[in-house]
Amino acid sequence: MRIGVIDIQGDVDEHLNMFKLLDDHIDIVRIKDAGMVSYCDGIVIPGGESTTIGKGLKKKGMFDEIKDFGMSGKPIMGTCAGLILLSKEVYREERDDLIGLLDICVERNSYGRQKESFETEVCLNYNDCKKMFNAVFIRAPVIKKVGNNVTVLAKYNNNPIAVMEKNVIGLCFHPELSNDLTFHDIFLKLVRSNLKNKD
Ligand code: GLN
Numbered sequence: 739m740r741i742g743v744i745d746i747q748g749d750v751d752e753h754l755n756m757f758k759l760l761d762d763h764i765d766i767v768r769i770k771d772a773g774m775v776s777y778c779d780g781i782v783i784p785g786g787e788s789t790t791i792g793k794g795l796k797k798k799g800m801f802d803e804i805k806d807f808g809m810s811g812k813p814i815m816g817t818c819a820g821l822i823l824l825s826k827e828v829y830r831e832e833r834d835d836l837i838g839l840l841d842i843c844v845e846r847n848s849y850g851r852q853k854e855s856f857e858t859e860v861c862l863n864y865n866d867c868k869k870m871f872n873a874v875f876i877r878a879p880v881i882k883k884v885g886n887n888v889t890v891l892a893k894y895n896n897n898p899i900a901v902m903e904k905n906v907i908g909l910c911f912h913p914e915l916s917n918d919l920t921f922h923d924i925f926l927k928l929v930r931s932n933l934k935n936k937d
Contacts, residue, residue: 739929740765742778744804746794748786748819752914756922764926772799776806780813780929783820785876785912788846792823792835801837808839813905813928815921821908822846822879829882839906841885842898848880849910857916860899864891864924871920873899873911881910905932 743753745768757766769775781804783791795801808814808824816824826838829845849856855876862871873894881898884890891907892900899910900921905928913921 739780739933740767740778741926741929742767742769742774742781744781744783744791744795744800744820745770746786746791746798748784748791749817749912749914750784752912753782753784753817753922756914756919757926760919760922760926769800770798772803775800775803778807778812779933780815780925781807782925783814783816783823784914785818785820788819788822789835791819792833795823796835801835805837805839808837808906811905811932813907813925813932814839815907815909815925816840817909817912817914818876818878821910824906824908826885827883840901840903840908841888842881842901842908843883844879844910845882846879847877849875849878852877858894860892860894862892862900862920864902867920867924869920871913872916872918873913874915875911876915878910881908 824840825842825844827843857874859870860873889902890898901908
């Protein structure tokens with residue numbers, strides 16, 4: 739099993755470490771260039787600056803590869819800036835770098851600026867997994883609207899902060915910056931079950 743973390747800018751090392759902590763035997767790779775995405779079984783788009791990552795994806799020819807990867811049913815997880823890029827719409831912005839696999843509308847930086855970053859315990863509700871987890875918010879987007887096929891896995895202040903549509907998971911916060919492996923574990927399980935269904 740191979741997991742790729744998109745390495746244009748942002749929290750790449752942190753994601754790599756989380757997967758290593760969970761399972762030392764899986765192949766975890768950095769994806770810096772076109773041609774590698776299709777060799778992965780699951781990919782992560784990290785937090786960072788969505789405009790910078792989006793520009794990089796286009797410039798390097800990785801944008802369509804990621805879109806095709808997701809459309810083919812393979813698992814993708816986006817955190818913060820990654821969630822923004824996976825969404826269909828950004829409130830009051832015209833963007834040409836949205837991969838559009840999550841039917842949601844997000845408003846950027848809506849939980850406040852860098853200095854208003856915060857951590858909080860929130861409740862996860864995913865299949866039979868119901869537990870509290872630690873969520874770190876840094877210039878996080880607010881999910882303003884979700885489509886009918888989107889499942890909300892967690893909320894904060896009544897706004898969705900973790901969503902899933904088929905094979906795609908989007909998180910407003912940064913699981914890679916906490917000690918909490920919950921979401922990386924959920925993602926690995928999704929990748930494993932996707933691989934099993936192919937056999
Ligand atoms: N505010 C950033 C953006 O719009 C996302 C912040 C983050 O990933 N921590 O891209």
